[in-house]
Amino acid sequence: MSDTQPGRPRDLINSVTAADERKMLEAFLDYLRGAVVRKARGVSEEDARRSPVDSGTSIGGLVKHLRWVEHEWFAVQLTQTPREELETPPWVEDPEADMRLEPDEKIDEVIDAYEAQCERSREIAAAYELDHAVTLRSGRSMTTRWAYLHMIEETGRHAGHLDILREMIDGTTGD
Secondary structure, three states: OOOOOOOOHHHHHHHOOOOOOHHHHHHHHHHHHHHHHHOOOOHHHHHOOOOOOOOOHHHHHHHHHHHHHHHHHHHHHHOOOHHHHOOOHHHOOOHHHOOOOOOOOHHHHHHHHHHHHHHHHHHHHHHHOOOOOEEEEOOOEEHHHHHHHHHHHHHHHHHHHHHHHHHHHEEEEEO
């Protein structure tokens, strides 16, 4: 989480109601990143892997997935760094591998990796103007602004999933 975050989780987004666009985008994304960490911290290794839903979605799998989504959109796409020059995402060998914890993976380590990737994403995004555009492999253009908005959507959707999973697993609710 950003070291500029006020005490209560919602204070972060409430503090930027009249800020510039970049500060708003950063605050909303950091709020959601924090929600992901708050939902995942404190679960047992067993509960991190447990899926109370038919899809097999788990707390640990969602955090791991979000770590790799951050990596993809900021470290790979925004910087235009060839994937082979960076860490290899687990989906390269197994399309579902980013959505599950492997037997040797621990939830706290996955959360730490997610937080480290978020910090790296912050550093990368800060180096580019919101209108900075790159060309994706598809040939479409993507701006830094779009990367922020996409990550807000993706992180928000999965934070909601985490909220429901955590409530189903141990009854924990709230920000």
